[in-house]
Amino acid sequence: MRSRLSIYYTYGIIALWAIACFVFFQGFYSYHLFYKEQTQLFLFSIDYLNTYFSKPAWLACLGGDFLTQFFYYKFAGAAILTIVLLLLGDFTRRSFECCMCGRFSFVIALVVMTVEAIFHFRADFRLSSAVALIGSMGLFLLYCMILKEWIKWGVAVLFVILGYWMFGYGCFAFVLLVVLHDIVQPKGWIKLALFVLAVGFPLSMRAHYLLTWQASLSYPGIGKFQKPNFTLEKILALDNEYYFGNYDKVLKIVHQSDKSLPEVSYFYNLVQARRGLLPDSLLNISQQPQGLFMKLGPNASMIDLYIGGEVFNLCGDMTFNEHSAMLANVFSFQNRNARMIKRLAEVNLVNNDTAAALKYLRILQKTFVYRKWSAIRMPRSQTPAVKDMLQQKRQYINRLDTLRNAGNYRLVLAGLLRSNPQNIAALDYLLCDDLLRKDISSFKKDYDAFYLLRSKRLYQEALLIYLAGMKAKPEDCAKYHISSGLLKEFNEYTAIYVQAKGNRWALRDKFGHTYWYYFHFINKR
């Protein structure tokens, strides 16, 4: 009766653990899992699969990456991760039961599963690590089935070598279990020899696999403890929802997020620019003083590289769109990133560079997840919706060649506007970027060069600053169609500013959302 109860308890605890794991990763961490999928690219091609043999742990990496590709689908990421961790727990329990640790095996299994789950808090931690442990424990369970002692030790040596080849650092788990299993047996030197082999073999293969000694002993990667990174989860949520066109959801997440994060304002601005409302909403949330763009380059964080191209995609600059996709691709796992390969295909389709587009579409055709996406974009099989989308994007591409360095976004946007003055997103990004950087003279220049007669209060407020600085006459204000009401407000602001000797609190309530207030008090340098 007692034993049946303990079985029920065991299953109950496992079920609770599995539910907790699934709920956490699905409900609170699903964007991390999606990110893991997006920053790799698994191909069903012999040539690609063959690359797994260039490093140890080929089977663990292959298995892990194969499963990770399904993280693309809703609920699949959390479900797969939970199943893999349960499998890991089961193999751990069975292995430790074989080691005569039956009493503790369940607890040990729970600890191993939980630790491995914690390792998955990191966005760059791969599933292959868990597969490596499962595989090596599988080898150990096979080893336990051998009864003849002289065969056993021979097999143990073989399994250390095989274990490293197939499961990398998992071979240490195998040796540890063997030692525990045969702890009562007298031949201590054999166990020592196994340990030496488990360390010596990876080190001897270092030149073959081209790994540092640390990497050779820990391949495919041992995790690190860290707290769940909910800030990154928010950023990934913004990115994901923006990517799938759920703009209302993006705004909802923005309002629930720490608005001082540059990535939060970045996505907020993208959504507002897409809706033509960037100047209307620019000052509604905290903005970055350096402007509207992510700083891209070799020193940028992976997440900034990953999201930084969206603005060029929106404004229509295909060169920087391609460049940023290439950057994110280069810094992804194995220099392959599913989303960026899609982006590269699309950029070249927009540019009518069929040969280049085919390069990426052919790669995507070898995936399980993106095969259909690629098929409807193949030059002769494009659906009307794809053709429309491409046509729409082509309207905005740059047609005038200029030479720009990677940080000169003003030149990028000006070029786009010269090619197509109707490119409202580019226009708003150009003007708002000037304003955030408080570069009023550049704003005035850009305004005069590109502005179409849209009545945007933000721009008129900024113009008033310029005109006041230039001591302009009232007829100059009329030239810019500045309403008398706004002029009156500006005069009132100036009067209070002077009267309060620049005290922001005197102006905040009434003028807190004006550009004048931003200019004087926010993001002071």
Added chain:
Amino acid sequence: MKARFYYILVWMIAIFAACTPQPKDVNKVSALPPMYPDYPDITIPYNIAPLNFLLRNDADAIEVVAQCGESVLQVNKRGHEICFPIAAWKKFMNEAKGKTADVKVSARINGRWVQYRTFEWQIAADKIDPYLSYRLIEPDYEVWNHLQLIERCVENFEEHVICDHNLVDNSCMNCHVYGNQDPKLSLFYVRGKNGGTILNRNGKLRKLDIKNSQMISAGVYVGFHPSGRYGVFSSNIIIPAFHAVDSKRLEVYDTKSDIFVADFDRNTIYSCPQLSDSTVLETFPTFSPDGKYIYFCTARRANLPKEIKKLKYSLCRISFNAANHSFGTKVDTIYNARLKGHSVCHPKVSPDGKWLVYTVADYGTFPIWHREADLQMMNLKTGAIDRLATVNSNRSDTYHSWSSNSRWLVFASKRDDGLYGKPYFCYIDRAGKAHKPFVLPQKYPAFYDDNLKSFNIPELSKGKLPFNAVDIERLMKKENEKFK
């Protein structure tokens, strides 16, 4: 027992043969097979690795029959890819050496066999140097991650890593070049904290800091003196910038550049006013095969990037005396950019001294993204220029290197997709006629489809390098040898 074994073996072979599709009721068409890589009607060296290929159609079975006199190489495969057995390929190539083989490709598409127009492979008796080195890098070039320098045997599919990102702290590494196509004389750069110029001379590795106070940067483009004692380097201030329109993408230009010669015996740097004029940009230096001249490219400084289209490099040469490391006083202009209207890059003289091949582009010093960039070949005796129409494509065809017998060229071409550079080989026969080039064959025909790296600076060599990536890892821990 033995009899039973043979009985089973015969049956297995019979079953396997029956499973291999054989053409029947073949419909002949006049079109060439839609094969990738583009291997019809090419000239290949007899020692090249099998030219595995795939068909870009719905073929589910293929038969290839290559015939040269009595020699036949036949392969039947399921699927749309053909991989030749290497032993049979080698045998066939040796028998067909110096002759022309007819290649017949048949494919089964939707259950019906189609036989395409027969094409030719001219199998040159002139051997290509068996090793090729290159850097694998994403075509953006501005940034890097996980770089490798690779040495590949072109006679088979073996490759080994010369320098690996894992072992050099993910530092940038620049292109590996040989002197006299000799594996015991080569050089490359590893940048970054512990970086330096890695010199492999007579199989001995050294890490050098080739820079003195007069130089504006460490070495960039490099060429060896035939003696191996000297290297000629350019030092450049390089600025990357992006084109706004789609096709050119990246432009790289120099705001300053000079040329100097480094003496590897005395760790000394030499230069002369003609090669380090501050009003002029000098770059892409290379020695003539006899070591008596330095060929280089030069342009007047322009207001960059505004006047980038006015930046056109001429090809010049200056004499060099290795005995006393002195330079001539006169600079000869071999190709005048002002008169010809193009800009020259990457000059290299053939080892027999007869030909000078270089890249021409409309402007600038970085032709990799210039669609119009083409190779040209100058007869150094007559000055006649061959525009190499059979070699060039409508995408960038640039950086080349010679085989030691002067019969083969390897160059980087973006002809397939406009993005990823691949090494193409081209035969130059004894009369100086260039033949249609072909891409480096790969074990898996779909390799280039899946690959996301460019083959940068392909260089041929007569043998295998005497060091590997772990040797470089060890060398990186040593101090640099200083130059004065």
